[in-house]
Amino acid sequence: AALCLATSGEGLYKRGYRAVGVEAPLRETLAAAMVLLSRYRGKDPLCDPFCGSGTIPIEAALIAKNRAPGLDRSFDAQRWAFLPAKVWMDAADEAKDNARKAGVEDMIRFEVADMRDFRRDSTYGQLVTNPPYGERLMEKREAEDLYRELGQVWCRLPEGWRTLVLSSHTEFERSFGRPAVKKRKLYNGMIKCDLFMYGNV
Helix, strand or coil: CCCCCCCCCCCCCCCCCCCCCCCCCCCHHHHHHHHHHCCCCCCCCEECCCCCCCHHHHHHHHHHCCCCCCCCCCCHHHHCCCCCHHHHHHHHHHHHHHHHCCCHHHHCCCCCCCHHHCCCCCCEEEEEECCCCCCCCCCHHHHHHHHHHHHHHHHHCCCEEEEEEEECCCCHHHHHCCCCCEEEEEEECCEEEEEEEECCC
16 A cells, blocks of 8 residues: 655645736746746846736746745645654755845836837847736637737837747737747646747747
8 A cells, every 4th residue: 555645735836925816827837937938037127018916027036036936835744743843944944045035026016007008128128928818818809909919019129029928829920910930839727828939039
């Protein structure tokens, strides 16, 4: 017989910073992967015009700070009576110096604005975003209109910007107005998506 114990509790992809009940959330690990694929390293600006609960910019800020994800989360095994609390404290002490550093709020600016007005003057930067797909948050036709407007915004960005857009919409490139330079197949939960990459990627 095999006895298996779940030591983690909630899935390890949950970093512990996001509020419960967010509609159509993007997994933190997927957001981090998108940021890394954009080659963001914390020097250039990174923008997300559809930031929702802020998962992409928060993951970008963690990367910029070189801060390990999930430092503040807890695990079910911490409540097991047969494991002394000191074991957990000793293991956590190595990471606590980083955890005591300031949070990422000093690195992110959130603002409410119309995506169609989005403009940036900096020579380099990353636009990494997860707009609605037309499946859960809006109708397919509305999503296509949104992609068309996002394509117009992209045309105004300086040439040095990289743009990565995650979508399950099969007609994304047609709506956006141009084919992607590269595409990566990804899953957002159970939804099969493409990560459409534009610029010098």
